[in-house]
Amino acid sequence: MGFEGADPGTVRPGGRTARVRSAVLRAAGDALAEHGFAHLDLADIARRAEVGKTTVYRRWGTVTSLVADLLVDMAEQSLPRTETGSLLGDLKANARLVQRTLADPRQGALFKAVVAAATCDAKTAEALHSFYDIRVKEWAPCVQQAIERGEVPDGTDAHEVIRAVSAPLYYRLLTTGDRLDEAAADQAAEAAAAAARAGAYLRGERGLA
Amino acid sequence: MGFEGADPGTVRPGGRTARVRSAVLRAAGDALAEHGFAHLDLADIARRAEVGKTTVYRRWGTVTSLVADLLVDMAEQSLPRTETGSLLGDLKANARLVQRTLADPRQGALFKAVVAAATCDAKTAEALHSFYDIRVKEWAPCVQQAIERGEVPDGTDAHEVIRAVSAPLYYRLLTTGDRLDEAAADQAAEAAAAAARAGAYLRGERGLA
């Protein structure tokens, strides 16, 4: 007999199953970017992916858990970071990367939709958190190097500095209609670098009065 | 005869109509905070507001336009800002206010839901942008005063400094599971103040190399 509980796709993950997953995730990304999170129809995704809608419902069930899986997939495709030799240079490179991503019509809409989905479901939120955790960890070493060079005070929270670069770009994307240009990216990087040098990101007790 | 096009609630906005609007908006806020944006049912909102569901559908039609109206309502209730005499003091007061709002279970969930809704609909996005525009304008004068005191270089973009205080708090709310505590608020204020002093928010050309 055997347990019937194992979710589909776990016992025979090869060939067709993998093909279906990647086709559906690609279609889901396209649909999210086009229609946004709210007006999303699993049947439409199935059509785009050239897959039976029964399959989509069986394997993912809801829009939010499909987005959660999409985030797992996105987290796996990590871009290597560049190294410029100075904190400001590295942070600018990071800021420009984030800016280009969010300013791109498709990617920008996709990220908005993914954030929206994460606010609606705990599992999806967790997937989103891991995604950003990975990205932050990828870039944190550049701050560590700045500490070692003496550019930034010892005890600075490297992760917090990296988040400080992205934060204003996401805030702008979500709360204003303004375009995200290179100037915005550079400003974000310079602000984070200046604050880091001033000791604003010291771990534990706040540094200034 | 007369045009039939005028949306309901515009010709006789008094008495019952106003009562229905405020009851529905309160119910919508509660429902958003409880269930989140995705699992929202207009019939449920009608029930909570003790109003016919036909009325909700006729006047608002969709979840997103109901949220847009809720944002208009929220924008009208502006809290007066406090003045402490120093830039850091004022920014900390602002940061603490934002932090307390987002950390509160009901308000935090509500803001997440509202941001999610704004990513799904242009009208709702516009309402959200106005909401933050008003909030930013309310606090910008404290940066202007700092410029006049010489705490911050002339030509600094006051609005950008205020946004820089909120940005990391929203970024943390949305992309991590971490608690938003006073330390996070103080850090956001200190980072923004330090960056502003260093000239990172100068309008136009970037200030540093």
Add this chain to the structure above:
DNA sequence: CCCATAACGGGACTCCAGTTTCGTTAATCG
């Protein structure tokens, strides 16, 4: 290579979000 069965897919079905209809209540104007 072959078998057992995991996973898929078409189509019928269900159920409820959203709409329509029409009678009732009450806001505004004179």
Add this chain to the structure above:
DNA sequence: CGATTAACGAAACTGGAGTCCCGTTATGGG
């Protein structure tokens, strides 16, 4: 205060999102 009609609300209706059934395809182990 009384007439006009904007706005509301109950109930019946409808379309499509999500489920179920069962036959078909093709994976992975032996």
